[in-house]
Amino acid sequence: MDVTTEELRLFVDREQIRDCLARLARGEDRRDAAMITACHWPDATSDxxxxxxxxxxxxxxxxxxxxAIAATQHMLGQSMIDVRGDAARVETQVISYHRINMGAEERDVSIGGRYLDRMERRGGEWRIAARTMLYDWYQDFGQSIDWSQGVMGMAFSAGHFxxxxxxxxxxxxxxxxGE
Structure with a gap:
């Protein structure tokens, strides 16, 4: 099977897009402004x-x-990526977890949905130009576990877990x- 230059370019484009989305999810979870910025064009919009x-x-x-949100985690699923030159339309499945301080207690909630991203390649780099979030479901799991008690009845050996x-x-x- 002969792989053409165009097929290789499309493969690399899709992988660069997936990498951008993964870096953005990590940046959002860690609230890292530099990482988030590196995944968006300055003129990007979000809804x-x-x-x-x-x-x-x-x-x-x-x-x-x-x-009020002490911890968050975004788990990305499959992405449907439609590349057309220097533009791409991307739908990515996402499940996000949030630990929310409600005042009297912390609660664990999850949201399932899809990111609809319009991405652009500028200067050889893919970034988000516009994002819209679609919500498919929401689940409130109730009161959060008390991590000071460890997990499954077993204490943690250190606080960083x-x-x-x-x-x-x-x-x-x-x-x-700084770490």
Whole structure:
């Protein structure tokens, strides 16, 4: 089977798009402004239904994020990627988890949906030009576990095993400065 230059270019484009989406999810989970910025064009727009605005407004909404949300995790599923030259339309399945401080207790909630991204390649780099969030389902799992008790009745040997939006152990793992 002969692979053409065009087929290889399409493969590389799709992989660069997937990488951008994964970096963005990590940036949002860690509330890392530099990582989020690197995934959007400066003139990008976002519409989440509960928020709509330009990139600067979006970044101010996501970073530092709500103090009531101590931990968040975005799990990306398959992406349908339609590349046409230097533009692409991408639908990505997402399940997001949020630990929300409700005042009297923390609750664990999940949202299932899809990102509809219009992406553009500029100067050889793929980034998001516009994002719309579609919501498919929402689940409130109730009161969050008390991590100070460990997991499944077994205590943690150190405090770094639980995830959180700020100061997560993964920042040290990836060598983020100050860790």
């Amino acid at each position: 989440y239904g509960i928020f709509s605005g330009n990139f600067d407004e979006y970044l101010a909404w996501v970073v530092p994020g709500s103090d 639980t995830g959180r939006a700020h100061g997560d152990h993964s920042e040290a793992f990836f060598g983020k400065s």
